[in-house]
Amino acid sequence: MITFVQLLISGISVGFIYGLIAVGFVLIYKSSQIFNFAQGEMVMFGAFLVWAFLNLSIPPVLAILLVLGIVALAGYGLERFPLRPMIGQPILATIMITMGIGVFLRGLALLLWSHNIGIKYQPIITEKTLYIFTVPVSNVTIGIFFFGLILVILLSLFFNRSRSGLHMRAAAESHQLAQSMGIRVTRAIAQSWAIAGVVATLGGFLLGYVRGIDFGLTDIGLVAVAAALVGGLESLKGAILGGVIMGVAQTFTGGYIGYGLKEVIPFLIMVFVLIFKPYGLFGLVKIERV
């Protein structure tokens, strides 16, 4: 029973990170109808970038803010080239353009950091074991849980209350309508890429803090993509829920069955959900006409 609760809590806290990364993915899809297959590489690259900046002799908070700024700028730039020409292109092209970005990021990371094996962040808080109703839980897990929760709340506030968040939601509904209301759609798309980059970097930082920084973070980013599909591509809360489902499923299979299956179970869940509910749990069912 104690193991069960432990696994559940760590599953939910990892799940929030997946959900966070999935939100970035959903944002890009909603605003520009482009599936960002580079999300995994963005997570990996962000984690490495934070590590590199933390090694400079500047205060850690400043370093992280600096990285987030750089990543947001890069997201802005990515929209201008190569993504703007891709709007309305065939699916194969849009898939491959994001994959091309991913492959490039991967190559760049290999070039810069391939000799850094088994690296970890400096611990920010000293690890202690807390007891919640006699269940021992690490305070890092709880910290990540609350950090993830705060970020999710901040994101939803941004989309529901702030001006540019509303612009992005309008652009997601319909490009033409948004344009006729005086919203710059390209800017909204660029902002969604910037936010996706920031969110992926934060997710990479949190995941890297838990499990160390390596190139395996790419696969974890893909798990977040699967989570977004399970939740339904149009829904932000679906993305969070999908992430939590994936996180819990992963920790349970890892805890009770074995490590090998842990890597695969999210995709297994995704295939089953797609077969029975093709548009995910909260997705909009599309009616197609010729």
Next chain:
Amino acid sequence: MRRASGIFDTSYIQDMTIFRTKYYSAGMVLLILFFLILPFFVRDFWLAFISSTAVTVIALQGLNILSGYCGQISIGHTAFMAVGAYSSTILAAQFGVPLVLCLPFGGLGAAFIGLLFGLPSLRVKGYYLALTTIAAQYLIIYVIKTPFPEVTGGAIALNVPALKIGNFEFQTERHFYYFVLVMLALMTFFAKSLMRGHVGRAFVAIRDNDIASEAMGINLYQYKLLAFFIGCFYAGIAGALWAAYSRVISPDDFTLMGSIWYIGMLIIGGVGGTLGPFSGALFIGALREICVIVGPYISSMIPQIGAQISASLVEMTFGITIILFLVFEPRGISHRWEIMKESYRLWPFSY
């Protein structure tokens, strides 16, 4: 398609003929002769390059049928190659069947697994289908790695028996070169013929608009599954050939990155034509070799860069190449080649 000046097609048969003029036929004969006598003039390095490129082209033909003609995007192509490689190897190693006879079985094994993963294509399409094929990639490699390590060798490499026909054993690069090229010719001929018939037309119709094609009487499920069957059959054959050629296989040969490379090669070569796989595989193969050669020079000039300079250089150039092609020439090298032929024919009044 535009013919050379003075040649007119007066029937559909003439219009569809592959070798329409005697120059085409002569060119084909010359090409075959060139590849026949090539091994007597060049080093083994080039033969190895051509053989591995030929295996890649076979796999790409399958991907071209599945994703290029039928529009069902697959990002799990190397996983299906792995199925082919492993099933033929296990059949040969455990049951003592000659490896040559195992090649088609490798193809069939991959084809049936492909059918299984093609099933979601009946419900979902586009991006969603692409992700289920990524799932196929992870699931298949997991099945190879974990549950039956005594059969599949687990995560460790598996030795492949020697390729023999009768008493003749394929040992040198030259032997494999001929074998692989014959296979390539056969598979290309098969793909070309299939895509010229009603199957190919149905595939193109499904790619362009599946609902409209269903309304016009094309059995969508049957043809989508057929596309998965054929495409994965090609992948299986290519995987089995690769296993026979490299003599040792491990799950790490068949990664998600590999599948991404295949789609990239297809895009760069040109989607939906027989020439695309050839030009894409050659272009990327050459690019990769250049990066591998140039890499050490750069790392000797700037020693503080990591040891994996070649690998990172290969991936970075590949990523940039894909992006540039998609933005500036989305129809690939083969389209550019067609344009060049056109303008040559119309010279000096080309436009």
